Amino acid sequence: MSELKNDRYLRALLRQPVDKTPIWVMRQAGRYLPEYREVRAKAGDFMTLCTTPELACEVTLQPLRRFDFDASIIFSDILTIPDAMGLGLHFVSGEGPKFSRRIESARDIDNLAVPDMEDSLGYVMDAIRMTRREIDGKVPLIGFSGSPWTLACYMVEGGASKDFALIKGMMFDAPDEMHKLLSVLAKSVTSYLNAQIQAGAQAIMLFDTWGGSLSGDNYRAFSLAYMQQIIAGLKREHEGRIVPVTLFTKGGGQWLSSMADVGADALGLDWTTDIGLARYQVGQQVALQGNMDPCVLYAQPERIKQEVKNILAAYGHGSGHVFNLGHGIHPTINPEHVQALVEAVHEYSAPYHQ
Ligand code: CP3
Numbered sequence: 001m002s003e004l005k006n007d008r009y010l011r012a013l014l015r016q017p018v019d020k021t022p023i024w025v026m027r028q029a030g031r032y033l034p035e036y037r038e039v040r041a042k043a044g045d046f047m048t049l050c051t052t053p054e055l056a057c058e059v060t061l062q063p064l065r066r067f068d069f070d071a072s073i074i075f076s077d078i079l080t081i082p083d084a085m086g087l088g089l090h091f092v093s094g095e096g097p098k099f100s101r102r103i104e105s106a107r108d109i110d111n112l113a114v115p116d117m118e119d120s121l122g123y124v125m126d127a128i129r130m131t132r133r134e135i136d137g138k139v140p141l142i143g144f145s146g147s148p149w150t151l152a153c154y155m156v157e158g159g160a161s162k163d164f165a166l167i168k169g170m171m172f173d174a175p176d177e178m179h180k181l182l183s184v185l186a187k188s189v190t191s192y193l194n195a196q197i198q199a200g201a202q203a204i205m206l207f208d209t210w211g212g213s214l215s216g217d218n219y220r221a222f223s224l225a226y227m228q229q230i231i232a233g234l235k236r237e238h239e240g241r242i243v244p245v246t247l248f249t250k251g252g253g254q255w256l257s258s259m260a261d262v263g264a265d266a267l268g269l270d271w272t273t274d275i276g277l278a279r280y281q282v283g284q285q286v287a288l289q290g291n292m293d294p295c296v297l298y299a300q301p302e303r304i305k306q307e308v309k310n311i312l313a314a315y316g317h318g319s320g321h322v323f324n325l326g327h328g329i330h331p332t333i334n335p336e337h338v339q340a341l342v343e344a345v346h347e348y349s350a351p352y353h354q
Contacts, residue, residue: 002136002137003137004137004139004140004202005137005138005139006070006138006139006140007140008020008022008070009022009024009070009071009139009140009203009322010140010202010203010241010242010244011319012287012319012320012321012322013203013244013246013265013266013287013322014242014244014265014287015287015319015320016319017319017353018319018353019350019353020345020346020349020350020353021312021315021321021322021323021345021346021349021352021353022070022071022322022323023069023070023322023323023324023341023342023345023346024069024070024071024072024073024142024322024324025063025069025324025325025329025338025341026073026324026325026327026328026329027328027329028063028067028069028072028073028329029059029060029062029063029073029075030328030329030331031331032329032330032331032332032333032334032335032338033062033063033066033335034335035062036059036062039055039058039059039062040059043055045090045091046077046091047083047089047090047091049075050075050076050077050080050123050124050127051123052123053123053126053127053129053130054130056074056075056076056123056127056130056131057075057127057130057131057134059075060072060073060074060075060127060131060135060141061131061134061135064135064138064139066335066338066339067338067339067342068342068343068346069139069342070139071139071140071141071142071203071322072131072135072139072140072141072142073141073142073144073205074124074127074128074131074141074142074143074144074196074201075127076124076127076144077097078144078145078146078150078151078207078209079097079146079151079154080121080124081115081121081145081146081151081185081188081189081192082099082151082154082155084115084120084121085112085113085115085155085188086101087099087100087101087102087103087155088100088101092159095159095160096159096160097154097159097160098158098159099154099155099158099159102155102156102157102158103152103155103156103181104156106174106177106180109177109180109181109184110180112181112184113184114184114187114188114191115188117191117192117195118195121192121195124192124195124196124199125195125196125198125199126199128141128143128196128199128200128201129199129200131200132199132200140202140203141200141201141202141203142201142202142203142204142205143193143196143197143199143201143203143204143205144196144204144205144206144207145189145192145193145196145204145206145207145230146189146206146207146208146209147189147206147207147208147209147211147223147226147227147249148181148182148183148185148186148189148223148226148227148230149182149208149210149211149214149222149223149226150207150208150209150210150211150223151185151189152167152178152181152182152185153167153210153213155181156170156181164210164213168213171218171222178222179222182222182226183226185226186226186229186230189206189230190229190230190233190234193230193234194233194234194235197234197235197236197238197243198235198238201243202238202239202241202243203243203244203245203246204234204243204244204245204246205245205246205247205248205268206227206230206231206245206246206247206248206264207248208223208227208247208248208249208250208252209250210250211223211224211249211250211251211252212249212250212251212252212270213251216254216255219249219252219255220255220258223249224249224255224258224259224262227247227262227264228262228263231245231247231262231263231264232263242265244265244266244287245263245264245265245266246264246265246266246267246268246287246289246322247259247262247264247266247267247268248267248268248269248289249268250270250327251270251272252267252270253269253270253272253273253278256273256278256281256282257281257282259282260281260282260285260286261285264286265286265287266286266287266288266289266322267282267286267287267288267289268288268289268290268291268324269288269289269290269291269326270290270291270326270327271290271291271292271293271294271325271326271327272326273290273291274314275288275290275291275311275314275315275321276314276315276316279315279316279320279321283320286320287319287320287321287322288315288320288321288322289321289322289323289324290322290323290324290325290326291311291324291325291326292307292308292311292323292324292325292326292341293307293325293326294325294326294327294328294329294330294333295330297325297329297330297333297334297337297338297341298330298333298337299337300337301336301337301340304337304340304341304344305340305344305348308323308341308344308345308348309344309348311323312345312348312349312352315352316352317352317353318352318353319353323345323349
């Protein structure tokens with residue numbers, strides 16, 4: 001494996017000194033890039049992109065050709081695990097992800113098993129191995145998974161949901177069943193992420209997109225506890241380097257001190273949290289990733305630069321900050337605005353590291 005040429009992202013996650021604040025963007029490979037839309041149109045559907053390592057590798061690399069990002073993230077989806085469990089994932093245009101079979105009963109839960117990684121998810125490991133070869137040490141490659149709670153939301157609801165009526169009904173009526181479901185998911189995610197590390201993922205991110213829909217107590221019992229189990233089960237050293245873990249609960253800003261206690265190296269913040277206050281609260285324990293409102297990228301470059309300055313100033317001096325958006329980039333963003341963002345982060349952050 002070739003030597004890593006830019007390790008700013010890994011160093012910032014471990015709160016080691018850096019020359020500039022590293023930046024990458026959630027969903028950096030995606031529909032806002034015309035070259036992505038071209039590959040996606042040729043592939044026909046989204047899952048073909050994910051399951052064909054050459055195509056997943058190509059779209060992973062696309063944003064790196066345009067922008068000076070400090071990390072790449074393997075092109076895939078969090079819903080590959082429920083798909084591998086036999087739920088039949090497909091994407092309905094305009095409606096997002098759907099499952100042919102949803103989890104409705106105790107029997108459905110009993111029938112679930114940890115999928116065999118190389119058999120049913122080998123395409124993800126192949127894409128990681130291929131991307132590591134092609135990326136040639138330019139920047140680190142991030143592997144990822146959804147959190148058990150977030151995966152369970154899609155599996156029980158059968159797709160996206162606004163109110164989470166079905167999964168919350170199950171959680172309140174049948175907590176033991178819910179724990180069984182989350183437990184098999186936590187085991188699956190642990191073995192999935194370990195397989196990704198073995199295949200060459202150099203950092204790990206856990207996406208808990210829907211943890212923020214819970215009350216504090218239920219967040220800790222039904223989401224955070226399982227992420228803690230996963231982190232404890234990860235092999236966090238590979239190729240002689242630490243593999244840092246970032247935990248991102250969208251809407252989790254109130255629970256940062258609990259989140260900082262579960263063994264993650266970094267916490268992802270959405271834009272509703274003040275990054276300066278967050279650092280004050282947990283900055284001795286973990287690094288922070290975030291947290292520009294994705295809609296700032298609709299504004300003109302001058303306004304984007306101002307917002308970058310504000311966030312860098314709010315975090316303040318020293319390492320431990322990975323710049324990112326507070327959630328995924330919107331598909332209608334102008335790529336030139338992303339260019340302005342990346343340049344601004346590198347330019348304006350240098351004085352904070354002197
Ligand atoms: O960040 C990256 O560049 C890596 C790729 C990535 C994708 N999905 C690609 C994708 C990652 C990290 C994800 C994670 C993911 N997927 C999450 C967690 C992060 C978050 O956004 O909260 C969730 C909840 C999903 C489930 C999912 N997959 C949704 C809600 C959608 C969008 C549906 C739509 O039509 O907008 C997807 C599809 C998806 N995953 C796309 C991409 C680029 C769009 C697919 C397309 O090309 O049409």
